[in-house]
Amino acid sequence: MSLEVPDGSLTALLGPSGGGKSTLLRVVAGLEVPDSGTIEFDGEDVTGIPVRDRGIGFCFQHYAPFRHLTVRKNVAFGLEVRKRPKAEIRAKVDELLDLVKIDHLADRYPSQLSGGQRQRMALARALAIEPQLLLLDEPFGALDAQVRQELRVWLRELHEKISVTTVLVTHDQEEAMEVADHLAIINEGRLEQIGHPAEMYDHPANEFVMKFLGPATQLDGSWVRPHDLVVHRHPAEGDFAGTVERVTHLGFEVRVDVTMAGDGPAWVQLSRGAAAELDLGPGDPVWISRAGSTGQKVDQPTGPVEAEAVADPEPIVDDLAPTTAR
Amino acid sequence: MGRYGTEHAVTGRWRWPLRIAALTYLGFLVVIPVGSVFYRAFQHGFGAAWTAISSPDAVHALWLTFLVVLIAVPLDTVFGVGVALILSRHRFPGAWLLDAFVDLPLAVSPVVVGIALVLVYGKSGWWGNWLAARGIHVIFSLPGIVMASATVALPYVVREVLPVLQEIGTDQEQAATTLGASPFTTFRRITLPSIRRSLAYGVTLTTARVIGEFGAVAVVSGLVAGKTQTLTLFIQDGVENLNLVAAYAGAVVLALVALAVLAVVGADRREPTTERRKPRWRSPSDPSPSDSEVPLLSTT
Numbered sequence: 269m270s271l272e273v274p275d276g277s278l279t280a281l282l283g284p285s286g287g288g289k290s291t292l293l294r295v296v297a298g299l300e301v302p303d304s305g306t307i308e309f310d311g312e313d314v315t316g317i318p319v320r321d322r323g324i325g326f327c328f329q330h331y332a333p334f335r336h337l338t339v340r341k342n343v344a345f346g347l348e349v350r351k352r353p354k355a356e357i358r359a360k361v362d363e364l365l366d367l368v369k370i371d372h373l374a375d376r377y378p379s380q381l382s383g384g385q386r387q388r389m390a391l392a393r394a395l396a397i398e399p400q401l402l403l404l405d406e407p408f409g410a411l412d413a414q415v416r417q418e419l420r421v422w423l424r425e426l427h428e429k430i431s432v433t434t435v436l437v438t439h440d441q442e443e444a445m446e447v448a449d450h451l452a453i454i455n456e457g458r459l460e461q462i463g464h465p466a467e468m469y470d471h472p473a474n475e476f477v478m479k480f481l482g483p484a485t486q487l488d489g490s491w492v493r494p495h496d497l498v499v500h501r502h503p504a505e506g507d508f509a510g511t512v513e514r515v516t517h518l519g520f521e522v523r524v525d526v527t528m529a530g531d532g533p534a535w536v537q538l539s540r541g542a543a544a545e546l547d548l549g550p551g552d553p554v555w556i557s558r559a560g561s562t563g564q565k566v567d568q569p570t571g572p573v574e575a576e577a578v579a580d581p582e583p584i585v586d587d588l589a590p591t592t593a594r
Numbered sequence: 595m596g597r598y599g600t601e602h603a604v605t606g607r608w609r610w611p612l613r614i615a616a617l618t619y620l621g622f623l624v625v626i627p628v629g630s631v632f633y634r635a636f637q638h639g640f641g642a643a644w645t646a647i648s649s650p651d652a653v654h655a656l657w658l659t660f661l662v663v664l665i666a667v668p669l670d671t672v673f674g675v676g677v678a679l680i681l682s683r684h685r686f687p688g689a690w691l692l693d694a695f696v697d698l699p700l701a702v703s704p705v706v707v708g709i710a711l712v713l714v715y716g717k718s719g720w721w722g723n724w725l726a727a728r729g730i731h732v733i734f735s736l737p738g739i740v741m742a743s744a745t746v747a748l749p750y751v752v753r754e755v756l757p758v759l760q761e762i763g764t765d766q767e768q769a770a771t772t773l774g775a776s777p778f779t780t781f782r783r784i785t786l787p788s789i790r791r792s793l794a795y796g797v798t799l800t801t802a803r804v805i806g807e808f809g810a811v812a813v814v815s816g817l818v819a820g821k822t823q824t825l826t827l828f829i830q831d832g833v834e835n836l837n838l839v840a841a842y843a844g845a846v847v848l849a850l851v852a853l854a855v856l857a858v859v860g861a862d863r864r865e866p867t868t869e870r871r872k873p874r875w876r877s878p879s880d881p882s883p884s885d886s887e888v889p890l891l892s893t894t
Contacts, residue, residue, distance in 0.1 A: 299771075332765035345770065393773065
């Protein structure tokens with residue numbers, strides 16, 4: 269596969285678990301050696317450069333805090349290893365702790381922090397060496413739902429503030445769409461599609477991307493978004509006939525399951541207002557059409573578009589000005 | 595109560611019989627025999643015991659034991675940490691064999707270890723002559739005693755450190771590497787502090803084993819008083835030659851050294867863990883760490 273990460277972007281590698289996203293991230297970091305292919309930063313081949321000289325910031329899935337060091341010492345580690353002057357380290361660490369808002373926890377040990385605080389400490393530690401590339405492996409995977417939600421927004425804001433090129437791995441499509449400005453969908457070692465989240469949602473390259481990025485249902489043999497369908501009580505030209513099976517109220521939306529005439533099951537997502545107006549019940553005959561121009565579909569469920577060859581990964585990571593971390 | 599269990603682990607009528615049984619067992623096996631050694635040593639007064647233990651042979655035996663500890667324990671420590679690192683951080687064919695070999699000195703009798711060393715390094719051994727021709731005498735000399743001691747005490751550091759290395763995993767080490775640390779820096783600043791506690795315990799066990807070793811050392815040392823006699827051999831010599839006061843006094847010294855070693859470990863074990871060494875940060879007004887502590891999105 270060939271993957272290019274634009275300068276200063278926040279790119280999410282999205283895909284089901286076990287699809288090779290984390291492996292790709294580790295290869296980019298240099299923690300794992302690719303069988304073939306090259307990694308380039310800013311057009312410079314770094315495939316042979318060891319991890320510690322690559323100048324990347326890596327946040328591990330479980331944060332890998334140095335358990336015997338305080339938060340301050342954790343964050344300072346990269347700078348101490350680089351033998352920076354004490355005063356400079358102190359100032360930099362203070363600045364970072366303030367940036368990730370754990371300055372009041374500087375003298376605690378990792379075991380005395382909550383999951384979210386450890387997350388932010390790991391981020392500060394990775395940022396301390398002023399990496400040219402920040403890699404986050406499932407950054408919110410180990411957190412509970414509410415904290416995760418908060419941290420997403422916070423990460424987005426942080427990225428706007430420091431604008432270091434960032435690649436994160438996630439299996440949560442909602443998270444990826446919310447946080448990232450670039451998406452790369454990876455499945456079974458293949459790159460399925462790459463692009464902007466909204467654009468991919470509306471123009472998925474194939475059936476896999478269509479189904480992975482959001483709800484999908486079949487109409488007349490092709491995939492559509494259930495909220496892009498319109499239900500009518502009376503037939504019109506080009507509509508597809510069916511019978512209502514079930515109407516489920518899910519708070520702000522209403523899900524209508526329909527059996528299409530000669531075409532199996534489908535479902536439609538309606539707003540509460542639309543549902544009330546139609547007043548549907550099981551057994552009612554309905555006619556379904558695609559909503560005007562906003563409706564998108566995948567006509568031919570083909571294979572991956574831009575991607576091939578699992579055995580030959582060739583991620584190209586373009587990046588900021590070289591070696592800001594020296 | 596803390597580390598010895600809750601107060602009501604054993605309740606009611608079983609409490610006292612169990613306590614008495616445990617204490618009786620310990621009494622007959624440890625307290626009475628060791629106590630009688632102390633009694634016998636000072637039976638003829640402190641002066642007699644002192645004379646016996648301050649004889650040149652006794653002092654030399656003590657010095658030799660000290661010297662052997664000084665050489666063998668660092669050897670076993672370095673080797674033990676190295677093997678534990680290899681076994682926990684690398685996958686390679688034959689790893690199980692190395693793992694099994696580490697335990698071998700525990701499985702075979704120390705006497706066998708001694709005989710095996712003589713077979714290889716003795717006068718009629720494989721390398722013994724070759725080495726002797728170059729002025730290196732292993733058997734009946736300090737190198738042989740050190741080798742025998744290091745061999746029998748070899749498993750302790752590995753067995754203490756290996757499980758800890760496996761448990762902490764490689765995440766922290768990898769993180770250190772991404773932050774720019776060299777392998778040595780990573781070992782010194784991340785790995786070593788993580789295994790410090792178990793390493794200390796392993797080193798203590800190794801030390802105790804080296805001090806107390808008799809069988810293997812007896813075979814390789816040649817038992818020359820004032821030359822190749824360690825403290826345990828000095829005691830055995832005293833028993834055999836009916837120099838009983840010397841034997842008991844030597845035994846007392848050995849026991850005191852052992853107690854001192856145990857006290858050091860005990861102190862280390864009672865020391866709070868790294869995380870808890872800092873002043874108690876948890877006050878009633880500051881409950882468990884939680885993510886809601888800082889409103890993340892308040893500023894900017």
